[in-house]
Amino acid sequence: MEVEPPKELLKPLQLPQRILTGPGPSNCSQRVLKALEQQVLGHTHPEMFQLMDEIKAGLRYAFQTKNNLTLAISASGHGGLEAAIGNVLERGENMLIVKAGIWAERAADMAGRLGIRVDFMETEFGVAFGLREFELAVSEYRPKAVFVVHSESSAGLKQPLEGLGDIVHKYGGLLIVDTVASLGAEPFFADAWGIDVVYTGSQKALGAPAGITPISFSPAAEKKILTRKSPVPVFYWDMTWLGRYWNCFDPRTPRPYHHTISATLVYGLREALAQLAEEGLAASWARHANVSQKFHEGLARRGYQLFVKQPQHRLKTVTAIMLPDGVEAQPIIRYAMDRYNLEFSGGLGPTAGKVIRIGLMGVNATSGHADLVLRGLDDAVKYAKSCQL
Numbered sequence: 288m289e290v291e292p293p294k295e296l297l298k299p300l301q302l303p304q305r306i307l308t309g310p311g312p313s314n315c316s317q318r319v320l321k322a323l324e325q326q327v328l329g330h331t332h333p334e335m336f337q338l339m340d341e342i343k344a345g346l347r348y349a350f351q352t353k354n355n356l357t358l359a360i361s362a363s364g365h366g367g368l369e370a371a372i373g374n375v376l377e378r379g380e381n382m383l384i385v386k387a388g389i390w391a392e393r394a395a396d397m398a399g400r401l402g403i404r405v406d407f408m409e410t411e412f413g414v415a416f417g418l419r420e421f422e423l424a425v426s427e428y429r430p431k432a433v434f435v436v437h438s439e440s441s442a443g444l445k446q447p448l449e450g451l452g453d454i455v456h457k458y459g460g461l462l463i464v465d466t467v468a469s470l471g472a473e474p475f476f477a478d479a480w481g482i483d484v485v486y487t488g489s490q491k492a493l494g495a496p497a498g499i500t501p502i503s504f505s506p507a508a509e510k511k512i513l514t515r516k517s518p519v520p521v522f523y524w525d526m527t528w529l530g531r532y533w534n535c536f537d538p539r540t541p542r543p544y545h546h547t548i549s550a551t552l553v554y555g556l557r558e559a560l561a562q563l564a565e566e567g568l569a570a571s572w573a574r575h576a577n578v579s580q581k582f583h584e585g586l587a588r589r590g591y592q593l594f595v596k597q598p599q600h601r602l603k604t605v606t607a608i609m610l611p612d613g614v615e616a617q618p619i620i621r622y623a624m625d626r627y628n629l630e631f632s633g634g635l636g637p638t639a640g641k642v643i644r645i646g647l648m649g650v651n652a653t654s655g656h657a658d659l660v661l662r663g664l665d666d667a668v669k670y671a672k673s674c675q676l
């Protein structure tokens with residue numbers, strides 16, 4: 288053999304136990320972890336199809352939708368974004384992207400690669416936009432689809448969505464919404480709010496591992512996909528295949544082999560959704576609201592400023608805290624990890640170098656975690672200030 292077995296792989300696997308209080312992923316519950324230990328099943332076994340059907344039902348509940356085309360794709364949140372754009376838009380069509388942070392930039396990058404024309408609606412960073420300015424932009428560009436982020440995790444901003452669907456539909460388009468950092472934690476009603484494509488992350492408030500991204504398409508979005516002039520450009524995201532694999536169309540259609548879904552991720556997501564169903568959406572929203580209120584009050588008592596100024600537009604899940612003058616993010620992040628085993632994160636995109644981001648979601652949305660994070664932040668900032676001396 289010219290290449291020997293690597294020595295590092297001959298040592299046992301060793302992993303730290305971390306408290307994931309950054310913008311995601313968050314920790315999995317014991318119940319989800321137990322599910323992940325189970326032996327794999329084949330991707331077309333009847334038991335696997337049964338679990339996939341249970342996931343579909345759980346996702347319809349989580350998204351508050353009756354959409355047939357509701358499933359999970361084998362990818363992290365970025366895959367949801369790329370699948371959303373790639374399925375409902377064709378090369379040469381135009382898309383309006385509300386520019387509110389890094390996810391808008393990623394959407395524009397993906398759309399550009401797919402040959403989709405992009406226009407932007409500019410917004411003030413960290414500030415939610417209103418219906419009037421939204422309608423102005425939609426009426427000017429008349430896009431085939433509009434992309435909006437519900438939970439702008441780079442800024443800790445929650446964008447209200449009520450009324451956006453009606454405006455987009457009035458001008459003949461479809462509304463795509465990213466709820467990666469909010470679903471399960473913030474009230475969300477896909478059908479009542481007229482949302483045509485919505486995807487989320489498995490690894491944030493839902494509390495499963497990353498890699499299995501829920502997505503749902505309204506009847507109008509489904510029609511657009513089924514009447515496309517050209518095939519979906521990426522086979523892996525093609526909903527005409529995935530919809531059959533997930534039994535979303537005519538139930539008599541045989542479920543084809545499209546790809547080998549990760550059995551363990553299916554178990555994990557199934558259990559995460561079962562926990563959400565047991566707790567109840569309203570109770571989960573209330574728990575996240577109470578914990579974030581306690582956390583934000585604790586931050587205010589200590590004199591911290593939040594990046595998002597209007598309290599009603601602050602996300603319950605991810606909080607962006609302005610760095611105190613002259614203090615850098617890196618020593619805070621390092622200290623919190625070394626001394627408290629807590630994950631904190633710096634800014635992203637436009638907030639880079641300006642904020643510390645802390646996430647309390649899923650099983651980490653507890654009052655105890657809020658207290659621990661506040662203590663860790665106090666000490667970490669003291670340490671970071673001493674580094675500046």
Ligand code: PMP
Binds near residue numbers: 366
């Ligand atoms: N959208 C939002 C709002 C996010 O917070 C994230 C992840 N931080 C993503 C999309 C991308 O998800 P992933 O990292 O799972 O690909």
